[in-house]
Amino acid sequence: MFERSVSILSAVAIAAALMSPAFAADPKPTAAVKAAISDTSRPEADRSRDADRKPAETIAVAAIESGDHVVELIPGGGYFTRILSKVVGAKGVVFAIPPPPRPNAPAGAPPPDAAVSALAADSNYSNVKVLQQPLDSFTVTEPVDVVWTSLNYHDFHNAPNADMKAFNANVFKALKPGGKYIVIDHAAAPGTGVSATSTLHRIDPAAVKEELMAAGFTLVTQSDVLKHPADDHTLRVFESGVRGKTDQFILVFRKPRK
Numbered sequence: 001m002f003e004r005s006v007s008i009l010s011a012v013a014i015a016a017a018l019m020s021p022a023f024a025a026d027p028k029p030t031a032a033v034k035a036a037i038s039d040t041s042r043p044e045a046d047r048s049r050d051a052d053r054k055p056a057e058t059i060a061v062a063a064i065e066s067g068d069h070v071v072e073l074i075p076g077g078g079y080f081t082r083i084l085s086k087v088v089g090a091k092g093v094v095f096a097i098p099p100p101p102r103p104n105a106p107a108g109a110p111p112p113d114a115a116v117s118a119l120a121a122d123s124n125y126s127n128v129k130v131l132q133q134p135l136d137s138f139t140v141t142e143p144v145d146v147v148w149t150s151l152n153y154h155d156f157h158n159a160p161n162a163d164m165k166a167f168n169a170n171v172f173k174a175l176k177p178g179g180k181y182i183v184i185d186h187a188a189a190p191g192t193g194v195s196a197t198s199t200l201h202r203i204d205p206a207a208v209k210e211e212l213m214a215a216g217f218t219l220v221t222q223s224d225v226l227k228h229p230a231d232d233h234t235l236r237v238f239e240s241g242v243r244g245k246t247d248q249f250i251l252v253f254r255k256p257r258k
Contacts, residue, residue, distance in 0.1 A: 026225050029056035032066060036086035041124040046079050052244045054225055055083050061223040061250050062182045067091040068145040071174060073135060074099050074152040078119040084148070085125045094128045096120065097138050135159075136167045143176035150184040151248070154203040157194050168215035172255055181217055181253040183208055184226070186246045189233040201237045205249040212253050221252035 029037075037056045064070065066089045075081045075096040084094045098113035113130060120128040131138060135156065149156075156167055171181055188195075188202035196202045209219055226248035235242045 026057055026223050027060045027063070029060040032087055032089075033059045033064075036083045039082070039086050039124075041122070042082055046077075046082065049079065049244065053079070055080065057223075057225045058184065058250060059083060059087060061221060061225060062146070062148070062180070062252060063221075064088065064146060069093045069095070069140075069142075070146040070148055071095045071097065071138070071140060071144050073097050073138075073147065073149040074155070075116045077115045080148070080150055081116060081119055081128060082125060085128050088127065090127065092127060094125075095131050095140060095144070096128055097131045097133055097135060099135060136163070137170055138174065140174055144174055144179060145176060146180050146182060147171050147174060148182045150182075151186060153183050153185045153208060154194075154197040154201055157197040157203070164211055165215070168212055168217075172215050172217065175255045177255060177257045179255045180220075181212065181255070183212070183251045183253070184248060186237045187231075187233060187249050192233075200233075200235070202233065202246075205251060208249075208251060212251075216256065217253035218256060219251060220254045221250075223250040226250060 033056050036059070037050065064084060064087050066087070068088045069092060070084055070088060072081055072084060072094055075098060078096075081094055081096055085092075088094060096116045096119075098116055101111055102109075113132065116128070117130050119125055120130050131140075133139065136159070156162060157164060175181065185205075185208070186200075186202040188200065188204045190204060190206065192202075192204050193207045194203055196204075205222075213219065228245050228247045231242055231245065231247035233247065237243065237246050
């Protein structure tokens with residue numbers, strides 16, 4: 001009877017964790033965040049996406065601070081890399097880890113690290129360091145304050161022989177006690193789990209919560225600042241009717257301090 005009661009209590013605790021914390025009023029961007037967004041070094045192509053991506057509000061939810069050491073997984077063209085670089089400042093570092101080369105990439109296609117390597121060579125972003133490492137087993141010289149991934153968590157599921165348990169355990173190891181794991185991604189329909197990661201390139205936020213809490217993380221913040229109610233979760237994220245305007249979620253997890 002005692003063991004059954006403990007099992008029931010554990011199930012209740014997990015269910016409660018999946019439902020909390022409640023969506024709360026999002027924090028206002030700090031002056032440092034606003035300055036990073038208005039930085040004249042940002043290309044116009046990035047600025048034109050700000051209305052949809054809401055970088056000031058997103059960084060505010062993530063609570064990135066001056067001096068933070070951040071690992072950014074799959075930085076793409078560097079949209080958030082530039083902003084993170086300015087927010088963490090001269091005492092901070094952004095370790096950008098690009099994806100590996102695609103085996104079926106067209107001849108003459110630029111390597112996946114081309115854009116972020118060019119960015120890191122720009123004196124305006126001298127605190128950006130590119131790490132050419134496997135995404136599922138990256139290492140840093142010392143534990144970091146933040147691991148950040150934007151619109152890519154679902155793709156980690158699509159890697160050959162993906163082991164998300166090992167992947168998230170590696171992120172956990174890379175963070176210092178109290179460090180944060182920020183996950184932003186395209187939302188799939190509730191209840192679909194990870195079934196749409198390779199078809200629609202979406203993931204159910206409940207599945208992300210379950211995976212990361214199983215890895216030992218605590219969910220501390222969730223935000224609907226990137227919510228798009230018009231997106232019914234049925235289209236691939238690249239389709240013209242929804243591209244750039246997908247329903248997205250922001251989840252902030254923390255590694256326990258002890």
